[in-house]
Amino acid sequence: MTQHITIVGVGLIGGSFALALREAGHKAHFVGVGRNSKSLVRAVERGIVDSWSTSITDATAETDLVLLATPVGAIDKVLKLIAPTVRSDTIVTDAGSVKQSVIDSARLHLPHFENFVPAHPIAGTEHSGVEAGFASLYRGKRLILTPVAETSTDALETVAQLWQSTGAVLERMDPEHHDAVFAATSHLPHMLAFSLVETLYRMDKELPLLHHTGGGFADYTRIASSDPVMWRDVCLHNREALLASLGKYKNGLDSLVAAIEEKDGDTLERLFKTAKQTRDTKVLPVEKGVPRKSE
Amino acid sequence: MTQHITIVGVGLIGGSFALALREAGHKAHFVGVGRNSKSLVRAVERGIVDSWSTSITDATAETDLVLLATPVGAIDKVLKLIAPTVRSDTIVTDAGSVKQSVIDSARLHLPHFENFVPAHPIAGTEHSGVEAGFASLYRGKRLILTPVAETSTDALETVAQLWQSTGAVLERMDPEHHDAVFAATSHLPHMLAFSLVETLYRMDKELPLLHHTGGGFADYTRIASSDPVMWRDVCLHNREALLASLGKYKNGLDSLVAAIEEKDGDTLERLFKTAKQTRDTKVLPVEKGVPRKSE
Numbered sequence: 121m122t123q124h125i126t127i128v129g130v131g132l133i134g135g136s137f138a139l140a141l142r143e144a145g146h147k148a149h150f151v152g153v154g155r156n157s158k159s160l161v162r163a164v165e166r167g168i169v170d171s172w173s174t175s176i177t178d179a180t181a182e183t184d185l186v187l188l189a190t191p192v193g194a195i196d197k198v199l200k201l202i203a204p205t206v207r208s209d210t211i212v213t214d215a216g217s218v219k220q221s222v223i224d225s226a227r228l229h230l231p232h233f234e235n236f237v238p239a240h241p242i243a244g245t246e247h248s249g250v251e252a253g254f255a256s257l258y259r260g261k262r263l264i265l266t267p268v269a270e271t272s273t274d275a276l277e278t279v280a281q282l283w284q285s286t287g288a289v290l291e292r293m294d295p296e297h298h299d300a301v302f303a304a305t306s307h308l309p310h311m312l313a314f315s316l317v318e319t320l321y322r323m324d325k326e327l328p329l330l331h332h333t334g335g336g337f338a339d340y341t342r343i344a345s346s347d348p349v350m351w352r353d354v355c356l357h358n359r360e361a362l363l364a365s366l367g368k369y370k371n372g373l374d375s376l377v378a379a380i381e382e383k384d385g386d387t388l389e390r391l392f393k394t395a396k397q398t399r400d401t402k403v404l405p406v407e408k409g410v411p412r413k414s415e
Numbered sequence: 416m417t418q419h420i421t422i423v424g425v426g427l428i429g430g431s432f433a434l435a436l437r438e439a440g441h442k443a444h445f446v447g448v449g450r451n452s453k454s455l456v457r458a459v460e461r462g463i464v465d466s467w468s469t470s471i472t473d474a475t476a477e478t479d480l481v482l483l484a485t486p487v488g489a490i491d492k493v494l495k496l497i498a499p500t501v502r503s504d505t506i507v508t509d510a511g512s513v514k515q516s517v518i519d520s521a522r523l524h525l526p527h528f529e530n531f532v533p534a535h536p537i538a539g540t541e542h543s544g545v546e547a548g549f550a551s552l553y554r555g556k557r558l559i560l561t562p563v564a565e566t567s568t569d570a571l572e573t574v575a576q577l578w579q580s581t582g583a584v585l586e587r588m589d590p591e592h593h594d595a596v597f598a599a600t601s602h603l604p605h606m607l608a609f610s611l612v613e614t615l616y617r618m619d620k621e622l623p624l625l626h627h628t629g630g631g632f633a634d635y636t637r638i639a640s641s642d643p644v645m646w647r648d649v650c651l652h653n654r655e656a657l658l659a660s661l662g663k664y665k666n667g668l669d670s671l672v673a674a675i676e677e678k679d680g681d682t683l684e685r686l687f688k689t690a691k692q693t694r695d696t697k698v699l700p701v702e703k704g705v706p707r708k709s710e
Contacts, residue, residue: 242629318690322663322667329596337698373665376609389647394612
């Protein structure tokens with residue numbers, strides 16, 4: 121069925137997908153597509169793909185399945201490019217962190233929108249690029265499918281089975297709900313971490329302090345080492361949900377700052393207790409249930 | 416020399432100090448002091464201290480060294496209590512995360528201020544209380560001494576040697592510089608983490624999302640499980656430096672939010688790149704040099 125798989129973007133997400141399927145014994149010809157031929161050659165060397173092409177239309181004209189593993193911002197363009205030549209029975213799926221905007225693009229461009237399966241693997245590391253992929257990335261991690269009314273059951277089932285063989289734990293969510301939840305639980309924390317490190321970079325010019333940071337700070341800011349282009353695209357494509365989360369966060373931070381200004385120890389203690397209790401009771405059990413490395 | 420050591424506060428910091436010294440073979444009688452006799456009994460059971468007292472004046476009247484391992488907010492009161500009865504040659508030291516306010520209190524209350532040695536171990540976990548202490552907590556972690564002009568060289572040397580035998584790596588800093596650096600690199604990240612979890616607690620009431628958080632979120636918010644009273648006191652006692660850091664952070668976050676509002680991808684990408692480069696080049700090497708668990 122899926123004898124020929126095209127991976128658009130052979131970095132951490134696309135590379136790990138191919139490596140995981142091959143390790144699970146999935147027999148198919150894998151083609152890597154990208155703009156950088158050096159990375160594509162390296163992807164063949166690493167056993168990620170069997171062949172490569174810098175022509176997205178060539179590589180997708182005769183394929184059973186296309187995985188779009190590019191930053192979210194490139195997906196619209198890629199869908200538009202492949203739309204005229206992609207076969208009527210080719211399944212197109214993606215791995216973007218934002219779902220509604222990707223679905224909108226697919227609906228706009230693809231003549232067979234029913235074969236488009238929107239998906240989001242909740243896995244990653246702070247590394248990116250062709251060297252970053254590894255076969256076990258998805259093991260025990262969540263894979264969220266956000267099909268819409270038009271989505272073909274067969275296409276959905278095929279994509280679900282492939283992800284299942286990577287070791288991922290499958291979940292289904294409504295796309296809009298997905299985007300709101302991840303704006304708050306993933307995109308917002310990334311914004312705070314990027315902003316913290318950027319602030320300290322500025323402060324460091326006046327008072328050297330970065331060399332005083334230790335393992336705690338390194339752990340806390342790990343997600344600030346994530347791919348800048350990927351996160352730029354998340355901001356632009358999940359803009360409204362992210363702005364809503366940022367607005368609520370800023371209100372919370374303002375209350376905290378006001379309490380410090382007013383030397384209001386009771387409010388501070390109450391706020392910290394709420395946070396501690398929430399994390400101790402509502403966040404940790406999930407971690408214990410399904411170990412995950414990074415979102 | 417230090418045959419009799421009094422530990423005020425037998426939680427993570429004080430308990431680990433005593434356990435580390437004992438494991439290193441330091442022979443002394445250790446007395447635990449606190450308000451909660453149950454915790455003190457438990458501290459004897461765990462081998463942290465040899466005896467205990469709920470009377471701070473009794474326990475410090477005939478001791479060679481007092482370690483103040485309470486939240487920063489209790490230190491002023493404790494110093495005032497022990498000042499009339501502490502011997503002229505007793506060394507008093509602390510483990511507070513804020514140094515200037517503690518030094519001010521010691522100067523105000525202690526008749527022999529020269530025997531006061533301000534110190535700050537850069538070590539901790541998200542756990543607290545009498546069960547949290549362990550002998551290896553300080554191994555390879557930094558211990559910052561912030562002596563002032565009046566500080567006796569002998570007292571400083573004694574305290575330095577004790578910390579050295581816990582396995583800590585010693586450093587010296589000016590107290591004001593210490594407070595500014597840690598406001599930015601430790602106190603600020605704790606505020607952001609507390610505030611993030613508290614925000615999500617509020618958002619979760621409208622749209623359940625906490626059950627969607629995974630290991631990445633749990634890692635990122637680990638420091639929000641820290642002791643609320645300790646952090647309330649840090650806010651109140653390092654108020655100005657922390658407010659300055661929070662102000663700079665809020666400016667940075669405002670720029671990020673503005674860039675998202677304006678769909679300004681170039682600014683976002685530049686900001687994320689600066690953060691990534693800073694973390695990759697200026698934060699990680701420190702982590703590799705001296706492994707540390709948490710600040």
